[in-house]
Amino acid sequence: MSLQTRPRGLLQHLPMAGPALVLTVFFLVPFGIMVAYSFFHRVEGGFYEPAFELANYARFLTPLFLGVLGFSLTVCALAAVLCTAAAVPFTWFLARLSPRGQTAWLVFILSVLSLSEVIIGFAWSTLLSRSAGISNLFVALGLIETPQAYSPSFLALLLGMCFITFPYTVLVLYPSVTRLDPEVTEAARTLGASPLRTFFTVVVPSLRQAVLATLVLVFVFTLGVYVLPQLLGEPQHWTLSVFITDQAIYQSNIPFAAAVAVFLMLVSLALIGLTLLAGGGRKP
Amino acid sequence: MHDLVLEGVGKSYGSVLAVTDVDLHIPAGKLVCFLGPSGCGKTTLLRLIAGLEQPSRGRLLLDGADISGLPPDRRGFGMVFQSLALFDHLTVGDNIAYALRIRGEGKDSQRRRAEELLEMVRLPGVADRHVSQLSGGQRQRVAIARALAVDPKLFLLDEPLSALDAKLREAMQIELRLLQQRLAVTTILVTHDQREAMTMADLIVVMGDHRVQQVGAPSQIYREPANTFVADFIGTSNLLPVTVEAGAVQFGDRRITVAAIPDGLRRGQPATLLVRPEELHVLPTPDAAGEALPNRLPATVTFVRDVGGTVEVHVDCQGHALIAESLRKDAAPVAPGDAVTVDLPREACRVLAA
Numbered sequence: 001m002s003l004q005t006r007p008r009g010l011l012q013h014l015p016m017a018g019p020a021l022v023l024t025v026f027f028l029v030p031f032g033i034m035v036a037y038s039f040f041h042r043v044e045g046g047f048y049e050p051a052f053e054l055a056n057y058a059r060f061l062t063p064l065f066l067g068v069l070g071f072s073l074t075v076c077a078l079a080a081v082l083c084t085a086a087a088v089p090f091t092w093f094l095a096r097l098s099p100r101g102q103t104a105w106l107v108f109i110l111s112v113l114s115l116s117e118v119i120i121g122f123a124w125s126t127l128l129s130r131s132a133g134i135s136n137l138f139v140a141l142g143l144i145e146t147p148q149a150y151s152p153s154f155l156a157l158l159l160g161m162c163f164i165t166f167p168y169t170v171l172v173l174y175p176s177v178t179r180l181d182p183e184v185t186e187a188a189r190t191l192g193a194s195p196l197r198t199f200f201t202v203v204v205p206s207l208r209q210a211v212l213a214t215l216v217l218v219f220v221f222t223l224g225v226y227v228l229p230q231l232l233g234e235p236q237h238w239t240l241s242v243f244i245t246d247q248a249i250y251q252s253n254i255p256f257a258a259a260v261a262v263f264l265m266l267v268s269l270a271l272i273g274l275t276l277l278a279g280g281g282r283k284p
Numbered sequence: 285m286h287d288l289v290l291e292g293v294g295k296s297y298g299s300v301l302a303v304t305d306v307d308l309h310i311p312a313g314k315l316v317c318f319l320g321p322s323g324c325g326k327t328t329l330l331r332l333i334a335g336l337e338q339p340s341r342g343r344l345l346l347d348g349a350d351i352s353g354l355p356p357d358r359r360g361f362g363m364v365f366q367s368l369a370l371f372d373h374l375t376v377g378d379n380i381a382y383a384l385r386i387r388g389e390g391k392d393s394q395r396r397r398a399e400e401l402l403e404m405v406r407l408p409g410v411a412d413r414h415v416s417q418l419s420g421g422q423r424q425r426v427a428i429a430r431a432l433a434v435d436p437k438l439f440l441l442d443e444p445l446s447a448l449d450a451k452l453r454e455a456m457q458i459e460l461r462l463l464q465q466r467l468a469v470t471t472i473l474v475t476h477d478q479r480e481a482m483t484m485a486d487l488i489v490v491m492g493d494h495r496v497q498q499v500g501a502p503s504q505i506y507r508e509p510a511n512t513f514v515a516d517f518i519g520t521s522n523l524l525p526v527t528v529e530a531g532a533v534q535f536g537d538r539r540i541t542v543a544a545i546p547d548g549l550r551r552g553q554p555a556t557l558l559v560r561p562e563e564l565h566v567l568p569t570p571d572a573a574g575e576a577l578p579n580r581l582p583a584t585v586t587f588v589r590d591v592g593g594t595v596e597v598h599v600d601c602q603g604h605a606l607i608a609e610s611l612r613k614d615a616a617p618v619a620p621g622d623a624v625t626v627d628l629p630r631e632a633c634r635v636l637a638a
Contacts, residue, residue: 183369186336189356190363190440191383191430197357201386205373 038259046252056259065243065260072223072239073267075154079161080218084211086162087169092203094170095177106174109167117164121231124160125151128232157233161225165218172217176210216272223268240264285312286347286437286470288333293342295328302328303494306342310438315464315471317481320491321517327366327442329491330474334440335359346437362431363440368423368447370415376402376426377411383434401429404463421452428460432467439464439471445480457483478518482506490514506560512636515558522564522606524557525638532578533557533635536602539578542633554638561609563632566597568616570623579630585622601626 041051059065094105115123127133128151135147150156180203188198204211226241238246240260248257287310294304303325310316318326331337333344335356344352351359371379378385380401381394389397395411402408405425415423424444431439445453445460461484464471475481481488482502490497490505490513497517498510509515512523526533528549532541540557549555570582583599583606590596595615597608606626610616618624 181367181369183365183367184371186334186356187363187365187369187430188371188382189336190334190359190361192357192360192386192434193382194355194357197386201382202371206371208373 034258035262037255038262040255040258042253042255048255056256057263059256059259060263068238068240068243069267071237072241072264073271075158075161075237075239076219076222079158079165079222080215082158083162083165083169083218084214087166087173087214088204088207088211089199091170091173091177092199095174095180109170112163112167117225117227118231120164121160121227124156124163125231128153128156128159151232152234152237154233154237157229157237160228160232161218161222164225164228165221168217168221169214172214173207173210176207180206212275216275219271220268223264285468287312288438288470289345289348290329290333291343291345293329293332293339293344295325295332295337296340301494303332303491304341305495308489308496308499310470310472311487312470313468314486315461315473315484316487316489317485318472318474318489318491319478319481319485319517320476320497322476324491325494326474326476326491330440330442330472333438333472334361334363359438360434360436361438361440362433362436364427364431364442364444366443366446368427368444370423370427370430372415374415375411376413376415376418379415379426380411380430380433382430387434397433398429401433402426404432405429406459420447421456424448424456428463432469436469439467439469441471441473443474443476445475446477453480454483460484490517492517508634509558509636512556512558512638515556515634515636520561520607520609522559522561524559524601524604524606526555526557526635528553528555528635533633535581538581540628540633541578541630542635543631545635546637549635549637556636556638557628558634558636559606559628559632561596561607563629564606564608565610565627565629566599566608566616566618567625567627568618568622569625579628579633581626581628583624583626585618585620585624587620588618599624599626 037048038056039052039054040048041053041055042048060069094102097105128135128149130147130149133147133150135144135150138144139147184206185198185202188202189195193201223239224241225239226245229238229242241264244257244260244264247253247260288308289310290306290308293306293308295302296304306329318329320326328337332339335351335354335358339352342352343350346359371382374382377395377398380398381389384394384397398411399408402411402425405428407422407425407429410418410422415426418426424447427444431441441460445456448456457480464484473481473484485502487499488502488505489499492513498505498514500508500510505514505518509518515521515523524535526535526540528545528551529539530551531545532539533545533555534540535557542557566583566585567580581601583601585597586600586605587598588595589598590612593612594609595612597610597616597618599606599608608626616624
C-alpha cells in the first residue's frame with residue numbers, strides 16, 4: 001500500500017483551489033483575451049473592433065513573416081544545442097569538485113540569474129564593441145592588428161542567448177549529474193573505454209532525459225528573449241519576440257501581434273512535444 | 285592465466301592512510317579473497333589493482349610487467365562493482381557486449397557473445413530485456429557476465445553479493461566459485477563476510493588497520509591465526525591474557541600446557557591464549573579445590589544458547605567470558621549459575637603475541 005493516494009472528494013481537492021484560481025485569473029484569462037484578439041478586425045490608425053476573421057493568421061504566409069519565423073526557430077535551436085553542449089561537461093566537472101567548490105560555483109551561477117536581460121545585453125555589447133571590447137585585448141596580445149567590433153552580429157546574439165540561459169541549464173542538469181553513480185563510469189573504464197568514450201557512451205546517454213529537458217528549456221526561453229536581439233543583433237537578426245513587440249507597439253496592430261503570439265506558442269508546444277516524443281521513444 | 289605481484293603498495297589521501305606496505309602474490313588461476321572489516325583498506329587495494337586509483341607507493345606487476353601507471357581501460361581486467369554499476373540506458377545484451385562494442389566488434393559477434401555469456405551465467409533469453417526489468421539476482425549475473433565478456437586477465441569483485449538476501453547469496457557463492465574454477469581465471473574477491481571468503485577462496489588475505497595481517501589458505505587462517513587481530517576477526521575466539529612459561533603459559537594461578545610457544549616469545553612475557561569454542565570442553569562438575577590440574581579452570585555458566593544442532597555454553601572464568609560449542613549430543617547438562625570446570629586441551633591451545 002502506498003502512502004500517497006489520490007485525493008478523493010471535493011474537500012480533499014480544496015488545497016488546490018488557490019493555485020487554480022491564480023492560474024485561471026492571471027494566465028488562462030489573459031491568454032483567452034489574447035486568443036480572442038487574434039481574430040479581431042484591425043482598423044487603420046491603431047484600433048481594432050470585435051470580429052471573427054482569419055485575416056491575421058492569413059498574413060503568416062508572407063515571405064517576411066516566414067523569414068522571421070524560420071530565423072527565430074533556427075537561432076533558438078542553435079542556442080539550445082550550444083548551451084547544452086557547454087553545460088553538460090561543465091556540470092559534470094562541477095559535480096566532481098569538493099562540496100565547498102560546488103557551493104561557490106552554484107552561488108556564482110545563481111548570481112548571474114539576478115542580472116536582467118537588459119544589463120546582460122548592454123554588458124555584452126560593450127564587451128564586444130570596438131572601442132572598449134575584448135578585441136583591444138587581442139590587439140595587446142598581438143593576435144590581431146586593429147580592434148574590431150564583434151557586435152552587433154549573429155554570433156554576438158547567439159553568445160548572449162547562451163550566456164543568459166547557461167545558469168538555468170546547469171541548474172536543470174545538476175541534480176541528474178550528481179545522482180550518477182561514479183561506479184558506472186568506472187565500470188565503463190574497466191571495460192576498455194577511454195575517458196572521452198565513457199563520457200559519450202555512458203554519461204550522456206544516462207543523462208538523456210535531463211539533456212532533453214535542458215534543450216527544451218533553452219529553446220523556449222530564448223524564443224521569448226526580446227531585448228538581446230535588438231542590442232546584440234542587426235535588424236535581420238530580430239526574432240519573433242521583437243516582431244511581436246514591433247507589431248503591437250510601433251505598428252499598433254494588436255490583432256496581428258496576438259495572432260503571432262498564439263502561433264509562436266503553438267509552434268513551440270509542437271516542437272516540445274516532438275522532442276519529448278523522440279526522447280521517450282526508446283524507453284521501454 | 286595471469287598472476288599479479290604487489291610490491292610495497294600503499295595509498296594515502298593527503299595525510300589519511302588508506303592502505304600501506306602490501307606485498308602480495310596473487311597466483312595464476314586462483315581465487316584470492318581480501319577479507320577484513322569495513323575501512324581496512326581492502327576496497328582501496330582492489331581499486332589500485334583495477335587502476336581506478338593510483339598507488340602512492342610501490343609497484344604492481346602483471347606477469348612480471350609493471351602496470352602501475354596503466355589506466356583502467358588498458359589493463360584488460362573485468363570488474364564487478366558493489367553497486368553492480370549496470371548501464372541503465374542499455375539492454376541486458378548491450379550491457380554485456382559493451383566491452384566488445386568499445387573494441388569495435390560487429391553487431392553479430394557482440395550478440396553471439398552476449399548470448400553465450402548469458403548461457404554461462406544461467407540467464408538465457410533475456411538479452412533484449414531492459415536492465416530495470418531484472419531482479420537483484422539476475423542483475424548480479426548480468427554484471428558478472430559483462431565483466432567476463434572479453435576474457436579478463438584478472439577478474440575483480442568488490443563485495444558483489446552483498447545486496448542479495450542470505451539464501452541467494454550462499455547459492456551464488458558456490459555458483460561463482462564453480463564458474464571461476466571452470467574458467468580458471470585469476471580472481472580477487474573483496475568481502476567482509478568470512479563465511480563467503482571461507483567458501484570461495486583458495487587464499488585469504490586478512491586485512492585490518494590498513495595493512496595485510498595474514499595470508500593463507502582458509503583452514504590455515506582459522507587454525508593458525510598469525511596474531512590476535514586475525515584470531516578475533518575470523519570465527520569466534522576465546523582469548524585469555526597469559527604469561528609465557530617454558531612449554532606452558534600461566535593464567536592467574538593456573539598453568540596451561542601448550543603444544544608450542546611461537547618464536548620470539550620469551551619466559552615472563554605477556555601473551556594471548558587462543559582456544560576455539562568447538563575445542564573447549566565444559567565439565568559439569570565444579571573444579572576440585574586444591575587439585576589444580578593443568579589446563580583446567582574453574583568457571584560459572586552464564587548463558588546457554590541452544591540453537592538446535594549445536595549448543596553454546598557461555599561461562600565466566602575469573603572475569604573473562606569464554607564460549608564452548610558442541611554438538612547437542614555431546615553437550616554437558618548444565619544451566620546458568622552452575623559451577624563447572626573448563627578443560628582446555630593442550631593441542632587446542634595456541635599462543636599469540638599479546
